[in-house]
Amino acid sequence: MSTTVMLMQLTKGLAVTAEIFILTLLFSLPLGLLISFGRMAKNPVIRNLSKIYISIMRGTPLMLQLIVVYFAPFYVFGLKIPNYRFPAIIIAFALNYAAYFAEIYRGGIESMAVGQYEAAKVLGYNKSQTFFRIILPQVIKRILPSITNETITLVKDTSLAFVLAHAEMFTLAKQIAAKETSIMPLMVAGVFYYIFNLIVATVMEKLEKSMNYYR
Amino acid sequence: MENVLLQIEHMSKSFDGMEVIKDISLSVKEGEVVSIIGPSGSGKSTLLRCATMLEKMDGGNLSYLGESAVWEEDGKCVYAPKAQMKEIQKSFGLVFQNFNLFPHYSVMKNIIDAPMVTGGVSKKEAVARAEKLLAQLGLSDKADAYPYQLSGGQQQRVSIARALALQPKILFFDEPTSALDPELTGEVLKVIKELAAEHMTMIIVTHEMQFARELSDRIIFMEQGIIQAQGTPEEIFNSSNERVGEFIGKFQS
Numbered sequence: 001m002s003t004t005v006m007l008m009q010l011t012k013g014l015a016v017t018a019e020i021f022i023l024t025l026l027f028s029l030p031l032g033l034l035i036s037f038g039r040m041a042k043n044p045v046i047r048n049l050s051k052i053y054i055s056i057m058r059g060t061p062l063m064l065q066l067i068v069v070y071f072a073p074f075y076v077f078g079l080k081i082p083n084y085r086f087p088a089i090i091i092a093f094a095l096n097y098a099a100y101f102a103e104i105y106r107g108g109i110e111s112m113a114v115g116q117y118e119a120a121k122v123l124g125y126n127k128s129q130t131f132f133r134i135i136l137p138q139v140i141k142r143i144l145p146s147i148t149n150e151t152i153t154l155v156k157d158t159s160l161a162f163v164l165a166h167a168e169m170f171t172l173a174k175q176i177a178a179k180e181t182s183i184m185p186l187m188v189a190g191v192f193y194y195i196f197n198l199i200v201a202t203v204m205e206k207l208e209k210s211m212n213y214y215r
Numbered sequence: 216m217e218n219v220l221l222q223i224e225h226m227s228k229s230f231d232g233m234e235v236i237k238d239i240s241l242s243v244k245e246g247e248v249v250s251i252i253g254p255s256g257s258g259k260s261t262l263l264r265c266a267t268m269l270e271k272m273d274g275g276n277l278s279y280l281g282e283s284a285v286w287e288e289d290g291k292c293v294y295a296p297k298a299q300m301k302e303i304q305k306s307f308g309l310v311f312q313n314f315n316l317f318p319h320y321s322v323m324k325n326i327i328d329a330p331m332v333t334g335g336v337s338k339k340e341a342v343a344r345a346e347k348l349l350a351q352l353g354l355s356d357k358a359d360a361y362p363y364q365l366s367g368g369q370q371q372r373v374s375i376a377r378a379l380a381l382q383p384k385i386l387f388f389d390e391p392t393s394a395l396d397p398e399l400t401g402e403v404l405k406v407i408k409e410l411a412a413e414h415m416t417m418i419i420v421t422h423e424m425q426f427a428r429e430l431s432d433r434i435i436f437m438e439q440g441i442i443q444a445q446g447t448p449e450e451i452f453n454s455s456n457e458r459v460g461e462f463i464g465k466f467q468s
Contacts, residue, residue, distance in 0.1 A: 118269050119315035124304055124333030125382065133332065137319050214319050215363040 001180055009176060010185065013169030014192050020089060020158045020168060021196075025151065027094035032101025033188075036188045039106055050102070057099030063160050066092040070164050097154060104146045108139035141211045146203040155197050218245040220306070220385050220416055221266070221280070226275035228258075228265055235261045237440040239277075241386065246414040250395060250427035259420045262437070263389050266418075267309045268294075272411035274445055279306045280384065304332070308378030312390040314370045316362040322349070322373050323358040326380045334381055341380070348376040368399030372406055387408070388419040424466040428452060437463065 038050030057065070070088040073079040081087075112135055120130040158169035173189035176182075221243040228236040236258045243249055245308060251259045264270040266277065268284070277285040284295050284303045295303060307462050317325050326348065327341035330360045336344070347357045352372045364368055371391060388407065392400040404426050411430050412418065421427055427434055427448070434451040436444045436459050454460055 113315075115311060115313060115315035118316070119311065119317070121269065122267055122304070122307075122309045123329035123377070124301065126331065126333075129332055133328070134317055141319070212363045 001176065003184075004187055006176055006180075007188065009172055010169055010192060012190055013167060013172035013189075014196070016166070016168040017155075017158045017170075018196070020093060020161060021093035021155055022091040023090045023199055024097055024154060024158075028097035028101055031098035032092060033105050035098055035102035039102055040109065054099045054102055062092070062096050062157060063163050065096055066160060066163055069095070075209060085164055085166055089164060090168055093157070093161075095156070097150065100150050101147070104143050105139065105170065106144070106152065108143035109135065111142060112138060121123065141208075141214075144204065144208050144211070146167050148201065148208075151204065156193060159193075176208075177182050219243070220245050220279065221418070222361040223262075223266060225266060225287075226262070226277065227273050228261055228270065228275040229273055235440050236265065238271075239440075239442060240275075241435070241442070243416060245384070245416055247432050248411045248415075248417045248430055249419070249433045249435060250423045251418065251435045251437055252422070252424065252462070253435075253443075256423035257437040258440040259437050260389055263309075263365070263387050263418070263420050267307060267387055268300075268330065269309075271438060274409045276348055279303050306383060307385040307387060308381060309387045309389065310371070310375050310378055310391050312393050314362070314367075314368055314374045314394070316377070317372055318362050320361075321358070322354065322360050322365075325362070325373060326377050329377065330380050335372070344380050344382075345376070348379055351409075352358070352376055366399060367395045368402045371395065371399075371403045372388075375403075375406055375410075385416045385418065388417065388421070390420050390422065392421070392423060422466075424463060438462075 035050055035053065039054065041047045041050070053161050066089065070085065070090040073081055073084070074101055116134055116138070117130060120134045125134065161168050162171040162174060165171060169189050169192060173185040176185040219242050222242070223239060223241045226236055226239045227234065239258075241249075249263065253259050261270060265272045271294075272285060274287055274290070274292060275285070276283065277286060280303075280443060282295075282299070282303050284300065285292050287293070294300065317328070320328060323342070323345055326345040327338070330336040330341040330344065331338055345358070346355070349358055352375065354369060354372055354376070357365060357369060357373070360372070366374065371394075375386075375391075383410055388451055390402050391407070395403060399422070404423065407417070407419070407426075419427070419431075429448075433445060434448055435442055436454075436456075438449060438458060444454055444459045445450060446454070451459060452463060453464075
């Protein structure tokens with residue numbers, strides 16, 4: 001196999017990796033906010049369920065979660081879902097990352113001064129106006145560095161999708177490496193991951209800077 | 216006919232079994248400026264926070280402009296339903312000790328956001344109000360600044376403008392100058408004096424004795440959760456009440 005062919009295949013794999021990455025963020029960021037609400041709920045049932053959820057998602061391997069999400073519908077419920085491989089990957093990643101994001105949101109929300117809520121209340125803002133206009137924008141600024149951390153970890157974690165043999169970059173690199181008995185494809189994949197993360201880090205830094213207009 | 220804007224009857228409030236406010240009754244008429252003084256822990260701020268519904272009162276009645284906001288039923292306080300409460304809340308504003316401006320909003324946005332979002336005011340009208348208030352408070356050149364770029368005194372003036380933009384009938388001040396150094400205190404007190412000259416109804420919790428004396432129609436001296444004495448500034452400053460004399464004496468020396 002020529003280097004060009006290998007590079008082309010890995011680039012295709014990179015596109016799949018990027019797809020997993022983007023879809024996971026798209027679903028896990030809002031889901032994480034919902035779970036953080038559950039985690040902070042006054043109702044003890046909701047609060048404890050959220051706590052257990054976060055505990056399980058953080059306490060078991062993501063690789064295992066991928067396997068469970070993919071195989072459970074058939075082996076537990078006897079359901080055959082066509083073309084389920086890719087959706088299963090996204091579901092597992094989103095469920096897992098939402099748990100981490102939930103705790104990051106919670107940290108940010110709980111760090112807000114109570115005076116902000118009180119000022120909003122006296123000015124007549126209702127609860128959702130207070131949250132979305134006053135609290136959340138400030139929370140995002142505070143938690144952005146932690147979100148960046150998770151996001152960078154996610155880029156690398158997408159390689160775990162190889163356990164479901166989905167043709168993302170790492171799966172392909174391993175296959176080519178085995179076929180060609182060469183370590184080169186894995187090294188190239190490593191460089192690709194690094195460049196991907198360099199871009200992610202740069203974008204997040206820009207985002208952080210864009211919020212520097214206030215303190 | 217003088218119009219009673221705020222009526223508090225037999226208000227009580229406890230924190231963990233500690234009675235912070237004991238059976239306080241107070242009414243404030245339109246145009247009146249009332250200062251509340253007293254030692255730390257006397258319940259002044261709690262009284263203000265209960266009146267503005269930031270704390271739930273345990274007992275008593277509270278009404279604004281004759282509309283009941285809180286009343287007692289079977290020994291428990293009942294709060295007016297949401298829609299009614301929203302209307303009642305429009306009748307008062309509150310200025311905090313530490314300003315509580317929204318740091319992510321510019322000065323202009325801090326002032327126009329609430330009227331637009333909660334008061335149903337058009338952007339044009341809200342901006343017009345804000346510009347007028349900023350000019351009045353000497354902050355016209357700060358409209359585009361962010362709170363962190365302002366001095367404490369300027370921040371407090373913006374927070375006063377923010378409260379006034381909703382055109383409340385009563386304005387509460389919770390130790391408005393306690394977070395400021397003496398130089399900055401002056402500029403905030405000047406603004407409050409100007410409001411008094413316009414007959415804005417105000418209830419001010421303060422440690423600025425001289426200011427309270429010059430400005431108030433009535434001074435209330437609180438201690439241990441009750442109103443120990445009240446009267447005109449002259450009556451309070453010449454009071455024969457031992458505790459009042461002691462407290463004021465401390466501040467005059």
